[in-house]
Amino acid sequence: MRFGEQKEKGMICNMTSRIKNMTDGRPASLILTFAMPLMIGNVFQQLYTVVDTMVVGKALGVTALAAVGAADWMNWLMLGIIQGITQGFGILMAQEFGAGKYEDLRKTIGCSAALSLLSSAALLCMGQLIARPILELLQTPAEIIGNALLYLRIMYLGVPVVMSYNLLATILRSLGDGRTPLYAMIVAAAVNIALDILFVPVMGFGIGGAAAATLIAQIISGIFCFYHIRRIEILTLTASDFTLREHRPLKLFLLGAPMAFQNAVISVGGMIVQSVVNGFGVIFIAGFTATNKLYGVLEVAATSYGYSMVTYAGQNLGAGRVDRIRQGIRAALLISLATSALIAAVMLLGGKAILNCFISGTPQEFEQTLQVAYYYLAVMSVFLPVLYVLHAVRSTIQGMGNTVLPMISGIAEFIMRAASAILLPMLIGETGIFYAEIMAWAGADVILIVSYFAVMKKAGKIAEAG
DSSP, X not given: OOHHHHHHHHHHHHHOSSSOOTTSSOHHHHHHHHHHHHHHHHHHHHHHHHHHHHHHHHHHOHHHHHHHHHHHHHHHHHHHHHHHHHHHHHHHHHHHHHTTOHHHHHHHHHHHHHHHHHHHHHHHHHHHHHHHHHHHHTTOOHHHHHHHHHHHHHHHHTHHHHHHHHHHHHHHHHTTOOHHHHHHXXXXXXHHHHHHHIIIIITOOHHHHHHHHHHHHHHHHHXXXXXXXXXXXXXXXXXXXXXXXXXXXXXXXXXXXXXXHHHHHHHHHHHHHHHHHHTTOHHHHHHHHHHHHHHHHHTHHHHHHHHHHHHHHHHHHHTTOHHHHHHHHHHHHHHHHHHHHHHXXXXXXXXXXXXXXXXXXXXXXXXXXXXXXXXXXXXXXXXXXXXHHHHHHHHHHHHTTOOHHHHHHHHHHHHHXXXXXXXXXXXXXXXXXGGHHHHHHHHHXXXXXXHHHHHHHHHHHHHHHO
16 A cells, blocks of 8 residues: 555544444444444435325325325336446445545546436436336326326436435445435435425425425435535545546446346336236225335345445455455344344234324225235235345445346346236235245345355455465
């Protein structure tokens, strides 16, 4: 390491305790302490997603709730692409930070910002063009398609906002700072909840008001992250850092594109599920939507451990510590399995009380919707450990710079989800659709576990040779 880089490393350690070097210390402690702020932040992020649904369901009724549900997977398609792009960029950032290459880190961040700007412009246009045709392709019922389209149009207009926040949060996480995104999410959640109540029941803006509230909250969280990044001295960028030249744009593209494609394929599988669900009527759609809004709560710890493992594996690979990656994945799996069992128990015992908050309508509508929602919630809760293994292993492989194998697992996930969604309802009735998600997780796990051993074997050989 050059003297200038040693000096910069000292500066960053002295400047803020939020940035964490994960190449030293006990893996389990590092993973947990990094994941906990992310987890709390994700809880707040899910909180305002859940509140959106509660306000819509209670203030506007079952039909409006079904409209939001019909738009869900299309919304997740866009969000998944954005998160895949920015998380892919973060892999290189984490590796360069772990290796102490701060000049390269600045160039990577500048290049990532330029690529994100171009990507968000393209995605915004694409979203507006495909919104109605896809809703029609999914056979969205006539009574809800208008509200579903309005919701999507507003959310897609906010693509540059969502891209900006995700890139800024990724920069912080790649440096081991999980607390600043947490504080950003707390502020955003408070703003979103207040605006939801103001826009929907008070001012009567309907579903459009719920979408607008979410975007305004994202703007505020992005500004919060940007303010803190500006205070990190080693991240003081110049105009030359934002240029798209040499090998860096291609390298970032090869990291981000497979992750974006993986998330997009998973979302398309979800759309196929939604198209099947749309054929079961508005009551079934509403119940399915109520539980889908808790999906994020079910996997909130899994995604947090996943972010932790991307950063942990990336930094340790950059430092040449392959042995620590093996220790880290063992710790992450134990933590993940224990957490998933705890969350499953809570949902099985208290799930009906939670679902009550989403559903309104006549007594008959309420009871039928609740029955659908709780059945689906129980199925997902029982098999939750399968999802947690998926996140831990996939994120470790991604952190080591291989985004192609996780992409292949995403294709396997798509095939299993789509095939199960089409075939199982034919074999066991409407409730068969609930098992499509479980089959998708299991299919991805098989690919990922085999891939992990292959990637670790290759990394071990490189480390020994070096």
